[in-house]
Every structure is written in C-alpha cells, then in structure tokens.
Amino acid sequence: MKTLYFAGGCFWGVARFFSGVPGVQKAVAGYANGRTPDPTYAEVYSDLTGYAETVEVEYDGRQVDAATLSRLFFCIIDPVSLNRQGEDIGTRYRTGIYYPDLEQAEAIRPVWEERRQKAGASFAVEFRPLENFYPAEEEHQDYLEKHPGGYCHLGPKIFRYLQLWSDARSLLEGEADPVAVMALLSALIQQRMRFFWTGFYRVVDGTLVLGPFQGDVACLRIGYGKGVCGSAWAEDRTLVVPDVEQFEGHIACSTLSRSEIVVPVHDAEGRVAAVLDIDSTETDTFDASDAAWLELICYLCRL
Numbered sequence: 001m002k003t004l005y006f007a008g009g010c011f012w013g014v015a016r017f018f019s020g021v022p023g024v025q026k027a028v029a030g031y032a033n034g035r036t037p038d039p040t041y042a043e044v045y046s047d048l049t050g051y052a053e054t055v056e057v058e059y060d061g062r063q064v065d066a067a068t069l070s071r072l073f074f075c076i077i078d079p080v081s082l083n084r085q086g087e088d089i090g091t092r093y094r095t096g097i098y099y100p101d102l103e104q105a106e107a108i109r110p111v112w113e114e115r116r117q118k119a120g121a122s123f124a125v126e127f128r129p130l131e132n133f134y135p136a137e138e139e140h141q142d143y144l145e146k147h148p149g150g151y152c153h154l155g156p157k158i159f160r161y162l163q164l165w166s167d168a169r170s171l172l173e174g175e176a177d178p179v180a181v182m183a184l185l186s187a188l189i190q191q192r193m194r195f196f197w198t199g200f201y202r203v204v205d206g207t208l209v210l211g212p213f214q215g216d217v218a219c220l221r222i223g224y225g226k227g228v229c230g231s232a233w234a235e236d237r238t239l240v241v242p243d244v245e246q247f248e249g250h251i252a253c254s255t256l257s258r259s260e261i262v263v264p265v266h267d268a269e270g271r272v273a274a275v276l277d278i279d280s281t282e283t284d285t286f287d288a289s290d291a292a293w294l295e296l297i298c299y300l301c302r303l
C-alpha cells in the first residue's frame, strides 16, 4: 500500500472524492505541512498554524498509480486560485501535492509540470515533500457520508465525471482497437452526461473524418484549422466555446448547437490522432472542469 497527500480545498469533499476512486483503500481528512504539533480544527481554522486541509490517500499501486491520482486531483481543483477553492478562503485551503518519497515525486512531476505550463504565471499548486500530517478529529472523517447533502465545494458534475471515467477505464481495459474505443466512449459520455452531440473526428490523410458518434447526422470532413474541431487539432489544445456564434469559422452541423468543447486525442508519439467534439443546445455548458475531465478521458484512448 502507498500513500499520497492532496490539499484541494475543504477536505470533506476531497476525501469523499478520493474514496470513490478505484484502488483507493482509505481517504483520511487531516492537516499537513504546518508548524504546531497535533493541531485542532479550530486552530487550523484560525489560519495561523500554516496547515493545509489535506487528504491522506492510501492506495493499491496495482490498481491506480500516483500519476493517475494526480491527474484526477487536477480535475477537482482550480489550479490558478491562490488560497481559495470554491467559497472557502484562507491558506488552509491552498492547493498542493505533498509526497512522502522521491519515487512518487518523480511519477507525479511530469503531470504537475504539464499543468503548470498550461496554467501560466498564476499557477498556485504546491508540489513539496510531506513535512507532517495529523488526521483530523473523528467528526471530520467520512463527513459527507455522515451528513448526506452537507456542504461540499465540489459540485455533482465532478462525481458524475468520476463515475464515467472509472467505468470507461474498466470497460476499455485491454482494448486496443481505436474505433471500438471511440464508439464505446461516445456512447458512454452521451448516456451519462446527456449532451446534444458527442463524437470523434479522426485524422485521416491530413483531414478530420467523422468517426463514431452519438446524435444527429454531422458533417463528414473538416479541414486542418477549420471550424472548432480543425482549430483544436491545429493548435493542439482543448477549445471551450461558450457561444458558437462568437467563434469565427464555426461549422454548424446542426442549428441547435449553441456551445461546444473540442479535445485533442493523441497517439503514443504525442501527435493528434483525433478530436473529441461535444455540443450542447445551451450556451455556456462547458468550463475548465469539463476540459480537465474530458482530457483525462481522452487520455484513456491513446490511439
């Protein structure tokens, strides 16, 4: 069994989140990297002790690894929010990954670096050795199981995505055929999240060609740099479009589509091999959290 420490805002929600990850045996709410020994909740709450509300995640390395846990962690935090997550403000709500040994540190570093580069100068996620950790009082353990409907800064969408990711991972285990993978993922995403259109366009001979999808009939081919899909491919980054009418060159496969997200899918060499395109009939459907989750899901289908 291995242990890692994640500070991601209020530990009630973070503990509930990690306890739902397959391979995690235990998620203990506590206080890490502060000054005074054995602090109480009230002392940490004063924000004078230097502690961060942190979750100790005990996991079975055969089922889930440190890099995957870190990728999941980046799906539940705002990495550019300093000392604040959701409505919770204070240094005790800072974000960080605290590692107890160098082996785990080396496994996590590329994930942290990638996120740091994406986020730019405001990146606020610590990456440090664990100095100390004290479990919180019993009333804070399994808090949201004891208080269903209690305060949780992580919204329901996060828990729906966690279930989706975890089901996709087990359903796709051992499957290498790209069309099968894309077919299963588009059906699963569409079924669980109830979007308007979910599908893949594959890169074939220098153009995007329609692949497995769920929803209305869509255009068959999209050129490099064209529309949202072709732009995400050319720029090799996720594009979140809150209002398709504001996106110059948007290709309207359906007049009902109002907002959209497109995520590049990479092959083993890191080249864009396809894009995942999701449309909604409402404006402003997708945000940075959708982007992080869908990137993680696309990571499952290295083509």
Ligand code: SME
Pocket (backbone or CB within 6 Å): 197, 218, 219, 222, 226, 227, 228, 229, 230, 249, 250, 251, 252, 253, 254, 257, 260, 277, 279
């Ligand atoms: N709107 C996309 C085209 C694909 S359809 O949304 C399914 C775009 O602008 O690339």
